[in-house]
Amino acid sequence: MNPKNNIIVGIIIALLFVTSYNIGANPIEFVKGLPNLAIVAEEMTQVEPKLFGTAFLSMFETIQMAFIGTIVGVAISLPLSMFAARNLNSKYVYAPVRAILAAIRTFPSILWAILFVIMVGLGPFAGVLAIIMYTIGFVAKLQYEVIETIDSDPMDAVSSIGVSKWQLIRYVVLPESAPHLLSQMLYMFDYNVRQTSILGLVGAGGIGFYIINYIKFFEYGKAAVFMLVVLVTVLIIDWASVKIRDKYIIKSQHGMKISVK
Amino acid sequence: MELLQMTRPSSFSLISTKKIIQMNNVYTSYDSKNYALKGISISIDRGTNYAIVGQSGSGKSTLLKLMNGMMIPSKGTIKIDYQTPNMKNKQFKLMMHKIGYIPQSLGLIKNITVLENILIGALPRLGKIQSLLKMFPEEEVIEAKKILKQVGLEGKENRKAYMLSGGEKRRVAIARAFMQKPTILLADEIVSELDHITAREIMALIASAQKTMNLTAIMVHHDIQLALEYANRVAVIKDGEKILEIGVEGDKIVDFQTGNLTTEEIMEMYSNESKK
Ligand SMILES: Nc1ncnc2c1ncn2[C@@H]1O[C@H](COP(=O)(O)OP(=O)(O)OP(=O)(O)O)[C@@H](O)[C@H]1O
Numbered sequence: 001m002n003p004k005n006n007i008i009v010g011i012i013i014a015l016l017f018v019t020s021y022n023i024g025a026n027p028i029e030f031v032k033g034l035p036n037l038a039i040v041a042e043e044m045t046q047v048e049p050k051l052f053g054t055a056f057l058s059m060f061e062t063i064q065m066a067f068i069g070t071i072v073g074v075a076i077s078l079p080l081s082m083f084a085a086r087n088l089n090s091k092y093v094y095a096p097v098r099a100i101l102a103a104i105r106t107f108p109s110i111l112w113a114i115l116f117v118i119m120v121g122l123g124p125f126a127g128v129l130a131i132i133m134y135t136i137g138f139v140a141k142l143q144y145e146v147i148e149t150i151d152s153d154p155m156d157a158v159s160s161i162g163v164s165k166w167q168l169i170r171y172v173v174l175p176e177s178a179p180h181l182l183s184q185m186l187y188m189f190d191y192n193v194r195q196t197s198i199l200g201l202v203g204a205g206g207i208g209f210y211i212i213n214y215i216k217f218f219e220y221g222k223a224a225v226f227m228l229v230v231l232v233t234v235l236i237i238d239w240a241s242v243k244i245r246d247k248y249i250i251k252s253q254h255g256m257k258i259s260v261k
Numbered sequence: 262m263e264l265l266q267m268t269r270p271s272s273f274s275l276i277s278t279k280k281i282i283q284m285n286n287v288y289t290s291y292d293s294k295n296y297a298l299k300g301i302s303i304s305i306d307r308g309t310n311y312a313i314v315g316q317s318g319s320g321k322s323t324l325l326k327l328m329n330g331m332m333i334p335s336k337g338t339i340k341i342d343y344q345t346p347n348m349k350n351k352q353f354k355l356m357m358h359k360i361g362y363i364p365q366s367l368g369l370i371k372n373i374t375v376l377e378n379i380l381i382g383a384l385p386r387l388g389k390i391q392s393l394l395k396m397f398p399e400e401e402v403i404e405a406k407k408i409l410k411q412v413g414l415e416g417k418e419n420r421k422a423y424m425l426s427g428g429e430k431r432r433v434a435i436a437r438a439f440m441q442k443p444t445i446l447l448a449d450e451i452v453s454e455l456d457h458i459t460a461r462e463i464m465a466l467i468a469s470a471q472k473t474m475n476l477t478a479i480m481v482h483h484d485i486q487l488a489l490e491y492a493n494r495v496a497v498i499k500d501g502e503k504i505l506e507i508g509v510e511g512d513k514i515v516d517f518q519t520g521n522l523t524t525e526e527i528m529e530m531y532s533n534e535s536k537k
């Protein structure tokens with residue numbers, strides 16, 4: 001380590017203390033609080049098996065919400081990303097589109113959910129709309145970044161034939177970015193399942209509604225059932241996306257089979 | 262000396278309609294500091310095979326990019342069939358449909374099949390809806406399969422492009438260019454990395470296409486021997502300048518640039534240059 005790095009590390013540590021003081025983060029409180037956690041953990045072991053049915057049903061609702069949100073969100077973000085890519089458009093096109101996307105991203109999904117609950121009322125539909133907005137903001141950004149890093153050689157080779165911009169998009173941009181798009185869809189679905197689980201907090205449907213309510217009334221055993229179901233579902237989705245990625249994404253990029261232990 | 266006079270193209274045959282490409286004192290640069298090409302003048306007859314050789318970084322690829330409007334000269338003029346190559350020139354944009362360009366890196370689309378890569382050459386002939394839905398007319402698909410066979414890729418049409426060998430990839434790029442029904446083929450070092458036999462197979466393929474399609478081929482090569490074997494003329498580029506323009510006539514190498522050098526002098530000059 002050179003002296004310059006030492007100074008930087010020193011500054012970061014100093015900042016850590018200052019900011020912790022400012023927000024009132026206190027390790028002693030944390031240690032004192034540990035017994036409380038033990039109580040919750042103990043109560044959580046008193047699971048109520050009766051509730052598993054309800055839990056699975058509400059999880060199923062959550063997955064459906066995430067599914068619709070992901071698919072519709074990606075479908076909308078795809079054309080948007082084409083307009084936001086700097087290598088396909090003039091400044092007058094991409095700059096405003098990027099500004100809109102940035103604005104969409106400034107709201108976390110829970111704020112979108114509140115907005116849509118006001119608009120369309122309580123229930124899963126508001127949640128789906130929130131997921132769609134969130135997905136658009138992120139996938140469009142990830143996707144235009146992918147488009148901008150597409151190898152310029154096929155782009156040049158095909159545009160030198162004198163094809164139209166739409167043909168260029170259809171025959172070069174889409175196939176060259178498709179593996180990334182699939183990967184982003186999987187990632188987004190995974191992420192959306194997790195975040196749909198908390199949209200119930202504001203009454204926008206999904207399994208989070210139950211978790212929040214049981215926790216509010218200190219019924220940790222009941223909440224645990226629902227949390228367990230979320231955990232298992234997320235693990236399954238994780239496992240499935242690894243399988244799908246191996247089959248369609250990794251192989252298509254390197255032309256080889258990668259076996260996962 | 263007499264023989265050289267005889268073998269050079271006679272001045273009577275220099276009717277301008279024969280010339281498909283004319284570059285006059287062309288300069289171009291990537292940045293404002295240095296010129297990548299300096300004072301290049303080239304004139305290419307329709308139907309000929311024109312080769313460009315030179316060391317790495319001498320400006321060969323840049324020269325090709327000028328011929329299809331990917332780059333614009335900062336000085337001098339270029340005419341391709343009387344049109345100035347420039348993406349903004351509507352007339353030239355139509356001509357681009359018939360200029361096959363194979364970049365040094367080939368520019369294939371990895372994730373689509375061989376046949377789809379080849380069909381890209383037919384895109385200018387497709388309507389909006391057809392191209393959006395990838396609906397290629399029957400006759401285009403038949404044509405693509407014919408070319409596929411011609412370049413020796415039969416049975417590989419459904420392979421993804423990334424699953425091909427280097428030589429096969431070059432054949433796909435050639436087939437894509439042929440699919441354009443080109444009048445001009447610009448090929449950047451497509452045989453340089455291939456073995457002796459495959460390189461000659463591919464050169465023979467282009468030579469036969471030149472006969473049947475009356476194609477003008479401008480090809481960048483690494484190997485001057487191979488260039489002299491197949492090209493009517495070979496331009497030698499050094500540091501952005503054309504230092505030699507030569508060709509084989511009978512058993513002699515002829516100097517077309519100044520008309521003064523003998524075979525021996527040319528060979529000496531070339532070997533001196535490549536030693537530097
Ligand atoms: N995109 C670029 N930006 C800036 N400079 C470039 C670019 N492409 C080429 N050059 C420069 O222009 C000069 C000519 O390059 P060019 O690619 O035409 O050489 P070349 O003769 O094709 O070389 P090679 O045999 O290695 O392909 C070189 O000095 C190179 O560094």
Ligand SMILES: [Mg+2]
Pocket residue numbers: 321322323365449
């Ligand atoms: Mg080059």
